Each structure stands twice: as C-alpha cells, then as structure tokens.
Amino acid sequence: MTSVNHIQQRKSRHLDVCLDASASIESTDTWFQDIRLVHHPLPELDWAELDTSTDFLGHHLALPFFISCMTGGSEAGARVNRHLVQAAQQTGIPVGLGSMRVLLRHPDLFDQFHVKPLAPDVPVWANLSAAQLQHLATDDLIEWLKRLEVQALVLHCNVGQEQFQPHGDRCFAGMTHSIRQFCERSPIPVLVKETGFGLRAQDIQPLARAGVAAVDIAGAGGTNWILVESQCHDHPHPDAALDFSDWGNPTPIVLAAMDESDLPVLASGGVRNGVDIAKSLALGASLAGLALPFIRAEAQGGLDGVLEQIETLTLTLKTAMLLTGSRTVADLGTSGLILSESFVSQVHQHKQPQQWRTLVRSRP
Numbered sequence: 001m002t003s004v005n006h007i008q009q010r011k012s013r014h015l016d017v018c019l020d021a022s023a024s025i026e027s028t029d030t031w032f033q034d035i036r037l038v039h040h041p042l043p044e045l046d047w048a049e050l051d052t053s054t055d056f057l058g059h060h061l062a063l064p065f066f067i068s069c070m071t072g073g074s075e076a077g078a079r080v081n082r083h084l085v086q087a088a089q090q091t092g093i094p095v096g097l098g099s100m101r102v103l104l105r106h107p108d109l110f111d112q113f114h115v116k117p118l119a120p121d122v123p124v125w126a127n128l129s130a131a132q133l134q135h136l137a138t139d140d141l142i143e144w145l146k147r148l149e150v151q152a153l154v155l156h157c158n159v160g161q162e163q164f165q166p167h168g169d170r171c172f173a174g175m176t177h178s179i180r181q182f183c184e185r186s187p188i189p190v191l192v193k194e195t196g197f198g199l200r201a202q203d204i205q206p207l208a209r210a211g212v213a214a215v216d217i218a219g220a221g222g223t224n225w226i227l228v229e230s231q232c233h234d235h236p237h238p239d240a241a242l243d244f245s246d247w248g249n250p251t252p253i254v255l256a257a258m259d260e261s262d263l264p265v266l267a268s269g270g271v272r273n274g275v276d277i278a279k280s281l282a283l284g285a286s287l288a289g290l291a292l293p294f295i296r297a298e299a300q301g302g303l304d305g306v307l308e309q310i311e312t313l314t315l316t317l318k319t320a321m322l323l324t325g326s327r328t329v330a331d332l333g334t335s336g337l338i339l340s341e342s343f344v345s346q347v348h349q350h351k352q353p354q355q356w357r358t359l360v361r362s363r364p
C-alpha cells in the first residue's frame with residue numbers, strides 16, 4: 001500500500017523533473033509539423049471581429065483551450081494550482097486539477113484541492129486514475145466531488161507510467177466496467193483522458209456507450225511519463241525507459257482517425273503553441289489542452305507567467321484564424337488542411353487496424 005507521504009513525495013519529484021529544462025522528458029515527434037493550414041492571402045476579415053469563444057459541456061468559454069490536469073497534494077503543487085486556477089478565471093478557460101487520490105486518503109488536504117472559489121466563472125475539473133475507481137466507494141467519491149464544487153471529473157489512464165513506478169498499479173482489468181458504473185451514478189460529467197500516450201480512435205465509441213461525456217486524447221508527442229518516471233528514482237533498469245521514447249498514439253493522428261461522433265473530443269499531448277491549437281480545432285477537436293508549457297510558465301513567472309503564456313497562445317491562435325480566413329473557431333474546420341503523405345498513411349492505419357493484420361503473414 002502506498003502511503004500518503006509517499007504519494008506527496010512522488011508528486012513533488014514529478015514537478016522537479018518536469019521543471020528541469022535539461023531533463024529529456026518530451027517525445028521528439030508531435031506530428032503537428034505534418035499538417036499545414038492553408039494560407040488565405042485575402043481573408044476579408046477584420047482582426048476585431050475574430051471570435052475565439054466556444055461552448056463546451058454547457059459552459060461558454062472565451063478561448064478554445066484549457067490547462068490540463070497536473071498538480072495537487074503538496075505545498076508547491078497547491079501554490080501552482082492556485083495560480084493556474086486564477087489565470088483560468090481571468091482568461092475564461094477551463095482548468096484541470098491533479099489527481100485527487102491523495103485527498104481521498106488525507107482529507108485534511110481539502111483546502112489544497114478546493115480552489116473553485118478562485119474560479120467561480122470557469123469549469124474546474126477534478127482528476128483521478130480510472131484504475132482507482134474499483135478501490136473506492138462511489139458514494140464517498142461523489143461526496144468529495146460535491147464538496148470540491150467541480151464541474152467535471154476527469155479519469156486518467158496511465159498504464160505506461162505505472163509500470164515505471166516502483167509501487168505502481170499493475171492490474172488494469174475491468175476499467176471500462178468501473179467507468180460505466182461510476183458514470184451511471186455521477187452527478188457531474190465524466191471525461192476520460194490518457195496522460196501522454198494517447199487514446200485510440202476505436203476507444204471513443206465504447207467510452208461513449210459507458211456514459212462518458214467527452215474524451216481527451218492526451219496523446220504522444222509531448223510529455224512522456226515513462227521518461228519522467230524513470231528520472232524520478234533509481235530504476236533497476238534505467239535504460240528500459242528509453243525504449244519507450246517515441247511510444248504512443250500521436251494526438252493529431254488519433255484526432256484525424258476518429259469517426260464522426262457526438263462525443264466532444266479534446267486534443268492534448270504535445271500541443272505547444274497557438275498554431276498547434278488551430279490545427280487541433282481544424283481537425284475537429286472541441287478544445288485543445290496543454291500541460292508542461294503551463295507548469296513551466298508558472299515556475300518562471302507565477303500567475304503573471306501563466307497569464308503571459310495564455311496571451312501568447314491567444315495571439316498566435318488569432319493570427320492563425322485571420323490567416324486562414326476563419327472568423328470563428330468553427331470556421332477553422334472548413335479552412336483547409338494539407339497533410340503529409342506519411343500523416344495520411346498513419347491516419348489510415350489508425351482508422352482501420354484490421355487492415356494491417358491482412359498484410360502480416362499469420363503464423364502457421
């Protein structure tokens with residue numbers, strides 16, 4: 001059994017490693033560079049009429065991006081969360097909190113997670129590992145969510161990361177069943193995300209049937225949690241993590257491989273600037289999300305650092321909108337995209353996994 005101190009130390013070590021600019025923790029290829037938005041030289045638009053607002057799960061947002069789930073459970077994490085949440089409130093974007101697992105074991109940490117009063121006008125999302133659901137009493141979890149006054153619960157899948165944690169979870173059987181059972185009772189929308197290795201296109205419909213309100217791809221291309229984990233402690237096989245440097249389903253490829261679905265899809269994992277956000281929206285995402293860039297901005301400049309980061313993202317997103325002739329976020333979807341051949345081929349194979357099986361000789 002993992003102790004509370006142990007979880008707090010681990011979260012703080014994660015922060016240290018993620019904030020160390022010399023640590024090699026990001027995957028090399030986001031695949032966003034394989035997509036080009038088509039430049040419109042005559043957009044017939046005025047900068048002043050560009051509209052970056054959008055709606056998500058009943059909330060009107062000023063901007064089509066969000067701060068991904070990150071911290072909580074340590075003093076440093078609580079300070080970071082306060083700044084992230086204040087920045088979200090001031091700019092009109094949703095913000096996710098880090099895993100509330102430690103809170104469930106240590107109720108006196110409530111104040112660290114109860115940040116909703118700082119962001120009364122924007123969605124604040126709680127976060128928990130989907131694998132933990134089966135170990136929890138649903139009534140207790142619902143009570144905590146009510147007390148936290150959050151607008152959604154984001155359940156994360158982090159199977160890869162757990163394998164590189166000395167006392168990480170090893171059993172992931174029955175996760176979809178637990179998600180379905182929780183969705184049936186949850187008083188607030190439930191979202192499901194990965195943590196940097198990506199959901200697959202074919203995961204969306206089963207999750208929709210389980211009652212999930214939206215999914216976040218949280219795909220490969222950005223923070224790689226096997227690399228982070230391997231640098232947090234002495235691993236008996238330190239080089240094994242490097243074999244997973246480019247592991248996972250890249251965010252824009254999964255996005256492009258998804259069939260039309262009523263379920264809103266969020267694009268995060270490797271999103272690094274306003275042009276990546278514009279590309280994600282053009283590929284059909286409802287919102288795009290960033291984690292590592294925000295935590296690094298906070299470390300450098302506190303609340304002002306996060307606000308500056310949001311301002312830069314907004315400026316580049318709006319520039320991309322103007323240059324593609326997109327007055328609204330929805331217009332980005334029809335502005336045109338040029339995709340590299342390898343991108344198209346990857347999308348095709350992600351879309352129809354049964355096809356590659358026919359190319360592979362079956363064993364006698």
Ligand SMILES: Cc1cc2nc3c(=O)[nH]c(=O)nc-3n(C[C@H](O)[C@H](O)[C@H](O)COP(=O)(O)O)c2cc1C
Nearest residue numbers: 068069070098099156195218222223269270291292
């Ligand atoms: C410092 C840090 C802590 C994180 N903690 C959590 C967490 O508690 N729960 C979660 O679902 N994801 C967590 N993540 C993963 C992010 O939400 C995100 O899915 C992932 O980092 C990929 O996005 P990125 O490439 O923009 O960093 C964390 C990420 C960072 C950088």
